[in-house]
Amino acid sequence: MANLITDVGSPENVGMSSERLLKIDNALQRYVDQEKLSGVVALIAREEQAVYFERFGQMSRETGMPMQSDTIFRIASMTKPVTSVAAMTLWEEGRFQLDDLVSRYIPKLGSLKVLQDGNVAVNNLVEPERQMTVRDLFRHTSGLSYGISLLEASPVNKIYQDADLRNANQTLEEMTLKLSQLPLAGHPGAEWRYSIATDVLARLVEVISGMPFDEYLSHSIFDPLSMNDTGFHVPQEKIERFATVYGLTPSGELSPIGLPTEKRYTQRPGFLSGGDGLVSTAPDYLKFCQMMLNGGVLGDARILGRRTVDLMTINHLQPESMPFQISRTMSGFTKGYGFGLGFAVMTDLAQSTAMGSEGEYNWGGAATTFFWVDPQEHLIGILMTQFMPMYHYNIDREFRILAYQALVD
Template sequence: MQCYVDERKFPGASLLIARGGDEVHFNACGLRDIATGAAFERDTVVRIYSMTKPVTTVALMMLVERGLVHLDAPVSGFIPAFADARVLVPGAVSIDQTEPCDPPTLHQLLTHTGGLSYPFNPGLLSQAMEEQNLLFAPDQGDLAGMCDQVAALPLAHRPGTGWEYSVGIDIIGRVVEIVSGKPLDRYFADEILAPLGMTETAFTVPAGARDRFAALYTPLAGDAMALNEAEKGGDPLRLVDAPEESPFLDTAMRSGGGGLVGTIDDYMKFCEMLRRGGELRGERLLSPLTVAFMRRNHLPGDIASMGPQSFAEQPMEGVGFGLGGSVVLEPGRTRVPGSVGDFSWGGMASTFFWIDPVLDLSVVFFTQLAPSSSYPARPQLKALVHGALVR
């Protein structure tokens, strides 16, 4: 970690490791804000971006357990704008070359097989999303309206036939709102964050934590999210979101795919809930069987076998996808030390977590550098942890 800071790859970072529910390692180094010299500490608040996705998935699965919704339901049953779904024809060269198709199911949205995409992926759909700025960013307004805008575009492929990292779980966040009758931030607070004691996790930086909110940096010369045009800049730690001016201070969009900020101890509580089968400190969110179901591979093979062309937060070979995160199927094929069944995901600002069912580990790593593909920090971290284990 210190090497990454010394070489100006990361501004600062923190790492928390628990084994069998007991904390076994914590370290923090570097700065959360280079301009002020503020240290990156245990209580630093960061943008967790796509590590929001597992939280949204848990939210939906709680509704599934209550019998209020089922995973094979078409999303059009909740968001009518998806009713007349269309898909790009094979070999399409323009966004208007489409044909009718079935709307994606909730399960397909959860597993990134629904035919949606992200603006930073390659392809016609991604280009159209980029032109319309459909990123579900914190200052982009109404969730319902943006879901309708996504629904107005064609799908990249027929649902269930491919894997492409997407805004599907943002759409799931809107489904949670509709089924529960609560705004997503309220549902999270009432049903997940408060029961787990995650008091400093929210869509907006908590008022009492603003002086601990980290700055966001990028090594790119342009937009930190423009992966299709990524160009290295002169400054490897160029400021792109100052903590005192960030849109996360007054969030308008409730992004279930990437909108939460929080602390490392808060996110460890969420990980421990999953590791323990849906319960933490006497508060049960899900049954052990539901959590086990989420942590299974829900694809016909690994991600690579489904022909993705998209960016992803994890390796694709030897890795499947469950509900809310990736699942290691064969560590050798990932080329990263790990255990069969490792359940993990990361965020665009290079944050990362994994839960190892074989070694009984929960690991959370925080930093603030976008994009997360800038350096191989995640495989290096897994190798270091495995190398430190001798029993």
């Protein structure tokens, strides 16, 4: 079992300033005081020691329950790095190669065609220039879509929606069967496109391991790292720790849009989404991040080899695919970044809009959760709140600046 100390130690012992870290308090409390957010948990660690771990506001404005250090959050797309690590544990066993065709493991995905020129006419379906590979699933170059209009109003998005591709009651196997009957939005390898690819990767993990995806995650990651509050649903005895998700009314007031009692999270779902299905806590996700920063090991639990972590956290995109873009509203957030095997990777600090170091890697979730890992500075940052849409505020960029300005060594 792996243990990581989240009791806050002296920042000065690891080259950070206690006084300068206090600036974070004012910045995050301001979001709560101005009723922009209900509550926030923020965690910074350096050299395997938490140096900042604070909570602000409430996990539920309706009940008045204060935010807790072990509050459970919907981490949404922060699931993707976890899924990617799970897949790479199988890669280390020689169970697949990155450039294997996905159809080798999920044969029905070998006959996908590309919808050309945005026309839904059958005669505008063309053969892909090549089939998607497993590497394409990791780095979002598969040609798949997400079924929502992130960048352009592609007809493929509507086709995905009509197929109810992300039905919470279906299995990953049923999802991929549906997907096999739908067109690709682009040619595999041609461009970066955020998509359902990591859900397909989760299905690949099931096929290769012979285990349900949630069981494999527990076996390969959660149990060894003692991530006891991470999973696809919240057990009844932990519901009181599960945060409410908020959005804004037309008049700009916070209003609940996701309650802790929603059936989707109170019982094991049929759809074990490798793309956005997990719930977790800041301390649990710190264990995952610290494992990565340590080169695949935490305590006596080795999840990956050091060179595998190195491979995952370098850029795998071609120059013509950079900077990649998630959506129209997030066009500036990926400048200076490439994409590895499940993580955004900083390649050019000068071009980036984020404070950090080249080689830093990160990702975030739709309900405004973020993390980053900086190998150069041996630094980890985790920010958890529950507000949609993400990037409505610049809180993640502000938090990063506040963390880095406290470095004094």
